[in-house]
Amino acid sequence: MNSTPVWLTALAVLGTWVIAALALWGEKIKATLFKPDLRLRLLNQVGEFCPQTLRDGHGHVQEAHDARYYHMQVANKAAFPQARDVQVLIIAVDRRGPTGDPQRVYTGALPLGWRHGELHPTARPIGTKTEADADLMWVRQGRLQLTPMVAPNNFPPFFTGETHIWITAVARGIESESNIVRLRIDWDGAWDRGDAEMAKHLVISEIRDDPAGASTARGS
Numbered sequence: 001m002n003s004t005p006v007w008l009t010a011l012a013v014l015g016t017w018v019i020a021a022l023a024l025w026g027e028k029i030k031a032t033l034f035k036p037d038l039r040l041r042l043l044n045q046v047g048e049f050c051p052q053t054l055r056d057g058h059g060h061v062q063e064a065h066d067a068r069y070y071h072m073q074v075a076n077k078a079a080f081p082q083a084r085d086v087q088v089l090i091i092a093v094d095r096r097g098p099t100g101d102p103q104r105v106y107t108g109a110l111p112l113g114w115r116h117g118e119l120h121p122t123a124r125p126i127g128t129k130t131e132a133d134a135d136l137m138w139v140r141q142g143r144l145q146l147t148p149m150v151a152p153n154n155f156p157p158f159f160t161g162e163t164h165i166w167i168t169a170v171a172r173g174i175e176s177e178s179n180i181v182r183l184r185i186d187w188d189g190a191w192d193r194g195d196a197e198m199a200k201h202l203v204i205s206e207i208r209d210d211p212a213g214a215s216t217a218r219g220s
Contacts, residue, residue: 036076036083036126038178040171043071043133045204046195052140066193067140070204071115074171074178075131085123086173087111088134090148091180093156096164106155110148112136112169122149126173136167139202141191161189166207182207 052067076083090110094102112134114120126132137146145158146167159165165185171178183204190201 035078036081036128036173036176037078038083038086038126038171038173038176039075039077040088040169040178040181041073041075042136042181042183042204042206043073046199047071047139047202049193049195049198052138065140066191067138068198068202069138070136071133072112072136072169072171072181073131073133074126076126076128079128081175082128083126083173083176086126086132086171087123088169088171090146090167090169092166092168093146094166094168095156102166108152108155110150110152110155113147113149123173136169137185139187139191142189144185144187144202159187163187163189 047068047070049066049068052063052065054063054065056062072088074086074088088111090106090112091108092104093106095105097103111122113122114124115133115135117135120132124132135147137144139145143158143160144163146156148155148157151157163185164187167183167185168180169183170180184207185202185204187202192198192201
């Protein structure tokens with residue numbers, strides 16, 4: 001005669017069903033309950049001074065300039081899981097119109113290259129509690145250039161002289177998307193090697209929308 005309590009038998013059956021469900025749908029359950037937490041920001045407003053060497057297809061030096069590079073940083077704030085196949089994308093570009101307001105000149109999704117991109121795939125994993133930097137643009141004497149990996153014909157890749165533009169960017173992975181970052185870039189066209197001096201010539205402000213719908217600019 002079986003003396004096993006009914007509740008214990010039912011618990012064993014339930015456990016069997018739970019194990020089977022986890023085997024079949026475990027990854028989907030984890031993906032639903034746990035997602036990466038991507039956060040995007042301008043790395044800093046000053047950029048990084050770096051000599052720039054432009055080479056031809058054979059590796060020969062064509063031009064050498066002093067330049068300043070600016071980066072976006074994407075971080076995965078989640079403790080679990082890592083973010084898969086992440087890209088930082090330029091999704092819009094605006095230029096200052098005749099009235100001073102932004103006028104849209106590009107809408108799309110252009111991936112930025114990663115800093116030291118030769119070490120990373122185009123879409124890369126971002127581990128938990130870690131971050132990665134993407135190349136946004138560089139500026140040198142007389143020229144400011146955005147640096148997506150691909151520049152279609154309707155995308156304005158570079159600007160000369162006094163420049164006023166807005167860049168909208170986002171980081172996207174398979175499981176999640178970051179906050180959208182909108183940057184206003186005001187450059188008087190001048191160049192200087194020093195950090196403090198260049199910060200007076202080129203100002204980057206992050207645009208935030210207040211609850212009433214009005215946009216405000218502030219430093220990142």
